[in-house]
Amino acid sequence: MGGSVLDWRVYGCAPSLDTFWDEPRNLGRGAAGDADIAAVQARLGIELPAWLRSLYARYDGGAVRMARARSLHSDDWIDADWLVPRARLLPLAEWFSLAELRRREDYRDDAFAALAADDSRLIAIALGEDNGTLCLDYSAPGAPRIVLTDQRQRLRDYPGHIEFLADLVEIQYWNPALQARHDPHATLRCDPQPPSLDTFWSGPGYWAQGGATPADEPALAAAEARLGLRLPALLRALYLRQDGGSTEFAWVPLRRQPSWHLYDWESVVPGEAVFALAGLQTLADWAAAFQGSDALYGFVRNYAGCERLLILATHNIEWLLCLDYRERGPQEEPEVVAFEFFGELVELYRARDFHRFFADLRRGEIV
Incomplete structure (x- = not known):
């Protein structure tokens, strides 16, 4: 039948801002409005970069089609890493800083010191199991970096969305x-x-x-x-x-x-x-x-x-x-x-x- 049920294959790579969302799985989901953007910026003390404004003008968070990347430790696609945990971006109202997480969970004050000197500048935009968290890092002036972390170390670090999107792929078990x-x-x-x-x-x-x-x-x-x-x-x-x-x-x-x-x-x-x-x-x-x-x-x-x-x-x-x-x-x-x-x-x-x-x-x- 040509293809093993244990065979992972790549079905897409390097999405653009236009092809980022998984359209069928976001049916019924609305866009983020100007008020939603203003609210999250005021609450977290940040400014959304233009590329995220463009994405959220389509959907206020939701499912993404390409969410993984080749493993840093293996050439086998079955070991591919999740760059967007759970293949979903959080709605703007659910974004949070790691400082908020630390206070809410009663972590010690230096819990995220290895990630950033000021954990209020690390903003979680996707959250998975085992503390897999995709963050915007506003520690330095200018556009935020994109960081994947397990909340102990930086697993991947991108200067901007172009480099981040270039690593994304869609993989699934082979299916006819x-x-x-x-x-x-x-x-x-x-x-x-x-x-x-x-x-x-x-x-x-x-x-x-x-x-x-x-x-x-x-x-x-x-x-x-x-x-x-x-x-x-x-x-x-x-x-x-x-x-x-x-x-x-x-x-x-x-x-x-x-x-x-x-x-x-x-x-x-x-x-x-x-x-x-x-x-x-x-x-x-x-x-x-x-x-x-x-x-x-x-x-x-x-x-x-x-x-x-x-x-x-x-x-x-x-x-x-x-x-x-x-x-x-x-x-x-x-x-x-x-x-x-x-x-x-x-x-x-x-x-x-x-x-x-x-x-x-x-x-x-x-x-």
């Missing part, structure tokens, strides 16, 4: 659909035949012990009782052939009469493997195992009914294939939906039932 959006000329060589019960499975999957084995009716009944829902009849029949595993049928069309351009297709079986019965869990169950992570906990907080989204296949949390019982109930035929998650749960594909999904599936490779 993502690749398609960046390569409009790519095509898919596709087997026109959908799968059957005999052809769907192609191997046992990496988790299997002792090869591919079928499930039985007691195992199906136990899984349904544990999950509190009924699996589609066709999926049950697949499990009676093999209890999860690998498949070459991962592609679905995104329109009724698709071309062979890759942008008309979506790869919806992450890792080309379906969970065994014992591995099935709802999205709520999945999120509950990661209560310490804001992003994953957000599923429970932000997506009502996630206890009725049953995950059939996933790669980490970025791509999910689910049975969706939210509309019809846990004992009825579910819809099938594929999601992408990079800060928000975005629907990529939906089928009215498992039969429709199964009929849509194709084997294919990018050419």
